[in-house]
Amino acid sequence: MYDRLIKLIGRENFNNIKTKKILLVGVGGVGGFVLESLVRSGISNIIIYDKDKIELSNLNRQIIANNTNIGKFKIDEAIKHAKQINNQIKIIGYKENISSTNINQLGNYDYIIDACDDVKAKILLIKYALNNNIKIISALGTGKRFSTENIIYTTLDKTKNDPLAKVLRSKLKKENISLKIPVVYSEELPNNTERDISSCIFTPAIAGIKIAYYVLKELQKK
Numbered sequence: 001m002y003d004r005l006i007k008l009i010g011r012e013n014f015n016n017i018k019t020k021k022i023l024l025v026g027v028g029g030v031g032g033f034v035l036e037s038l039v040r041s042g043i044s045n046i047i048i049y050d051k052d053k054i055e056l057s058n059l060n061r062q063i064i065a066n067n068t069n070i071g072k073f074k075i076d077e078a079i080k081h082a083k084q085i086n087n088q089i090k091i092i093g094y095k096e097n098i099s100s101t102n103i104n105q106l107g108n109y110d111y112i113i114d115a116c117d118d119v120k121a122k123i124l125l126i127k128y129a130l131n132n133n134i135k136i137i138s139a140l141g142t143g144k145r146f147s148t149e150n151i152i153y154t155t156l157d158k159t160k161n162d163p164l165a166k167v168l169r170s171k172l173k174k175e176n177i178s179l180k181i182p183v184v185y186s187e188e189l190p191n192n193t194e195r196d197i198s199s200c201i202f203t204p205a206i207a208g209i210k211i212a213y214y215v216l217k218e219l220q221k222k
Contacts, residue, residue, distance in 0.1 A: 001086065002014065002018075002042045005041060005042060009220070013220045014042055016219065016220060017041070017042060017043060017216055017219045017220060018042040018043060018044050019044070019045065020043060020045065020110040020111065020219050021045045021046075021047070021108070021109050021110050022038060022043055022045065022046045022047070022109060022110065022111050022112075022113060022215070023046075023047045023048075023049075023106065023109045023111070023112045023113065024038075024046060024047070024048045024049070024113045024115060025048075025049045025050070025098055025112070025113065025114050025115060025116045025121065025125060026049070026050055026114070026115035026116035026117070026139075027048055027050045027064065027074050027075065027078040027115070028050070028052065028058070028062055028074065028115070028117075028204075029058075029061045029062050029142065029199065029204030029205075029208075030115045030139045030142060030204045030207045030208040030211070031048075031050070031113075031115030031116070031139075031208065032062050032063040032064050032065075032074075032078065032208065033063055033204065033205045033207075033208025033209055033212070034113055034115055034139075034208040034209075034211050034212045035048065035064075035078055035081075035082060036063055036081075036085075036208070036212075037208065037209050037212030037213070038212050038215070038216075039082045039085045039086055039089060040085060041212065041216055043216075044086065044088065044089045044090055045089075045090045045091075046082070046089070046090070046091045046092075047091075047092050047093075047094075047109070048075060048078060048079070048091065048092070048093045048094070049075075049093070049094045049096055049097070049098055049116075050073075050074045050075050050078070050093070050095070050097075050116075051095055051096055051097045052073075052074050053071055053072060053073050053074065054069050054070055054071065054072055054073075054074055054077060055070065055071075056070055060199065060200065060201060061199050061200060061201040061204050061205070062074075062204075063081075063205070064077045064078050064081050065077075073095055075093035075094065075095050076093070078093065079091050079093050097116070097118060097121060098116070098118070098121040098124055098125060099120070099121070099124070100124065103124045103125075103128055104128075106128060108132065108134070109134055110134075110135075110219060111134070111135050111136070111137075111215050111218065111219065112125055112128070112129050112134055112135070112136040112137075113136075113137055113139075113211060113212075113215060114126070114136060114137070114138040114139060115139045115208070115211070117141075117164070119164070119167055119168055119171065122138055122168055123168070123171055123172065123175075123177075125138075126138070126172065126177065126181055127175075127177060130177070130178065135218060136181065136182070137181075137182040137183065137184065137211055137214055137215060138156070138168075138181055138182070138183045138184075139183070139184055139185070139207055139208070139211060140159065140162050140164050140165045140168075140183050140184070140185035140186075141162050141163065141164040141165070141185065141186065142185075142186055142199070142203035142204045142207050143190075143197035143198065143199050144190035144191050144192060144197060144198050144199075145186040145188045145190065145191065145203045146188070146191060146200055146202065146203065147186070147188045147202075147203070148202050148203060148206045150186045150187040150188040151184065151185070151186050151203060151206045151207050151210060152184070152185070152186075152187060153182065153183075153184055153210065153214060154182075154183060154185070155179065155180045155181060155182060155183065156168065156169060156172070156179045156180070156181040156183050157169065157179035157180060159183060159185055160187065161186075161187055161188065161189050161190070162185050162186070165183070165185060182214065184207045184210045184211050184214070185207070186203055186207075
């Protein structure tokens with residue numbers, strides 16, 4: 001099923017990436033497209049964490065959400081979706097959020113992808129990755145944004161116009177933790193100041209695909 005990808009990147013590169021072990025935290029708007037891209041690119045060893053259930057409001061942007069699975073756990077639906085693409089994939093899911101009680105049980109990975117929106121979990125994942133010499137990339141805010149042109153790669157210390165990034169930078173600085181963490185985020189100013197977060201498919205989808213692409217390039221280097 002991956003013949004055309006192998007023709008594009010070469011068998012050696014493909015064989016190198018397909019066995020890598022990836023931790024993906026969050027399979028919602030951004031994380032769902034990360035998972036989709038990884039599975040369709042041959043990654044066959046993925047661990048996923050997400051405690052949420054699919055809601056009606058997810059239908060406008062989350063790739064695993066549809067009218068038949070409202071109320072079901074995202075983890076279960078993500079695993080089902082991944083196996084419908086590649087029935088040989090080794091994918092394990094945990095209906096948990098990352099917290100201080102489980103962070104040290106994560107084990108070793110070739111890459112950690114943080115696609116959650118929990119600041120505490122993000123900090124724990126960054127510290128875990130740095131302490132265990134594991135590469136990590138984090139997704140920042142895509143809500144209230146519409147422009148795909150403004151979804152970029154950078155490092156956390158260079159972000160702007162993102163309240164989530166601002167909070168994350170502040171908390172990491174207090175702990176003297178490096179801000180040179182690779183991130184994908186939107187430079188676009190929020191489109192409104194309403195408390196409820198507006199959303200569309202474009203920004204989280206592009207962010208998710210960019211994250212997966214970045215990770216695959218890094219894995220080929222290794």
